[in-house]
Amino acid sequence: MxxxxxxxxxxxxxxxxxxxxxxxxxxxxxxxxxxxxxxxxxxxxxxxxxxxxxxxxxxxxxxxxxxxxxxxxxVDLGEEALAEYYGLRAVVEGLGARLAAARVTAGELAELRELHAAMVEDAARGRNDRLGEQSLRFHLRIVDIGGPAFLGAHARAVRNSVPVPAEASLWLARDQVQAQLDAHEGILAALASGDGDAAERVMIEHVRHAGAFRART
Structure with a gap:
């Protein structure tokens, strides 16, 4: 359309x-x-x-x-529910990254790099309020590439199952932004080289870090 x-x-x-x-x-x-x-x-x-x-x-x-x-x-979610939420995200999105490494096309990789470049520019200009939504698009696009039949829908279901207030995003914490951008770069590098093990590992660590940050805030 x-x-x-x-x-x-x-x-x-x-x-x-x-x-x-x-x-x-x-x-x-x-x-x-x-x-x-x-x-x-x-x-x-x-x-x-x-x-x-x-x-x-x-x-x-x-x-x-x-x-x-x-x-x-x-529903009022406690610490155990949050830990389960980020654990599920790590599994689903990590698997999506592993599968994407084996099937990502040059055009899809260029699309992801363009999105990442926009995030880098926004971070440099202090537009951190844009980064959370862009990161969501980055993650879900990778899962869609890796598992278009099932994983994309599962990733969205998990994401929708727990309210994450915009103000709780780690992207608003200036001391966290560069590490998260570095993680995205690591995921992109693994996808470009077809290294599914590395793509999954970096994605899992990236998501778990977000969970640990949320638990502290």
């Missing part, structure tokens, strides 16, 4: 789901918050029906749970 072609309209349930998902992932709705269908419907200007459908999807995503006498409540 080109940029000039009209996009299909988003359903009300999809709109509610995407709005709540973004609010939860960015901690605008913190863990432990009760989500009342009627209140959400009034805030978003929709009926209760699409809100209930969206809440069912969020329950499947394990981002909310239903409690007696409380209704839907945003």
């Amino acid at each position: 080109s940029a000039l072609e009209p996009r299909p309209p988003v359903s009300k349930a999809e709109y509610v789901y995407n709005t709540l998902l973004d609010d939860i992932r960015n901690a605008r709705i913190p863990g432990g918050t009760a989500l009342r269908a009627g209140e959400v419907a009034r805030r978003l200007g929709v009926s209760v029906t699409p809100v209930r459908e969206a809440l069912r999807r969020l329950e499947k995503d394990r981002l909310i749970r239903y409690e007696a006498h409380h209704g839907a409540t945003v």
